[in-house]
Amino acid sequence: MSADEHRPPPDWVGDVSLGVRAWVGDTPPTPHPERSSGEQSSERSPAGRRTAKTGRRGQGRSRTKTWEERKAARIAREEAAAAEVEADPESVARTILLDSLTGQARTRKELADKLAKRGVPDELASSLLDRFTEVGLIDDSAYARQWVESRHRSRGLAPRALAQELRRKGVGDEEAKEALEQIGEDDQRAAARALVDRKLRSMSGLDPQVATRRLAGLLARKGYAAGLAFSVVREALAEQDADLDEPHPDF
Structure with a gap:
């Protein structure tokens, strides 16, 4: 050796x-x-x-919690929240409402759901919601008008789609109907045409039948009636064909 x-x-x-x-x-x-x-x-x-x-890498990172640990933490938070509600339910309910309304309007149903989720008694929740409505902090009519105007302008949604959204948010039929009256036939047609024109930019060279089907499907998902949708699509495709056939002024 x-x-x-x-x-x-x-x-x-x-x-x-x-x-x-x-x-x-x-x-x-x-x-x-x-x-x-x-x-x-x-x-x-x-x-x-x-x-x-070696072995230093990763030191200082928090250990991933197990499913049991996450469940235990969630239960602990829920128990602490329940104890807080039991100790002073009105104060907790007021805080929930004010926090929820800070910077954003909400419907009465949305706020009622939040209170119920935190365990606020129904009678107390109803009383506070009535009080907030009386002072104007909760106004489903104003909320619906603002929602319709914003979603129609930013997303191009038609009244049918907007009505479904308002219904999910708990807005009553009368309030929703009043808000939807803001959108006239001309407004719908202009919004639908803007959606079609925007989509057409990425559909050059596509077969006309395929383009028609896709554009009509787009408008249907936005809540537009079939008659209006196909009318707008035909108009847009016809204008596109006319632009393609028109000779260049330099020739």
């Missing part, structure tokens, strides 16, 4: 950063006996980079 086989391994064995220093001719430091195997060294390599032992 040779003398090399009896020689103890160098101090840097097992530490990649110290091994690199030994390879370039730098004398590796003697590991401190009190340092744990996962502790990062504060020395820097010849390139100026901070050296670190």
Whole structure:
């Protein structure tokens, strides 16, 4: 057996950063006996980079919670919220309503659902909702008008689609009808045409029948009646064909 086989391994064995220093001719430091195997060294390599032992990566990141831990945390939050409601239900209910209405209008049904989810008694919730309605903080009619105007302008939704959205939000039929009266036939046609023109930009060279089917489907999903949808689509495609057939003025 040779003398090399009896020689103890160098101090840097097992530490990649110290091994690199030994390879370039730098004398590796003697590991401190009190340092744990996962502790990062504060020395820097010849390139100026901070050296670190393997196993350091990822240190400091929070451990992923198990399903049982997440469930326990959720139950603890729910129990704490229930205890708070039981101690002072009116104060908690007021806070929920005011926080929900900060910066955004909401319907009475949306607010009632929030109170019910937090365990606020129905009688107290109804009383507070009536009071907030009396002072104008809750106004389903104004909410519906604002919602219809905004969604029709930004998304091009037709009255039928808007009526479904208002119904899901708990707006009454009378309030919804009044709000939808803002959108006339000309408004619907203009909004539908804007949707079609925008979509046509990405449909050049498409077969006319396929284009018609896709555009009509787009308008149907936005709530437009079939008659209006096909009328707008035919008009847009006809104008597009006329533009393509028109000779360039320079020729």
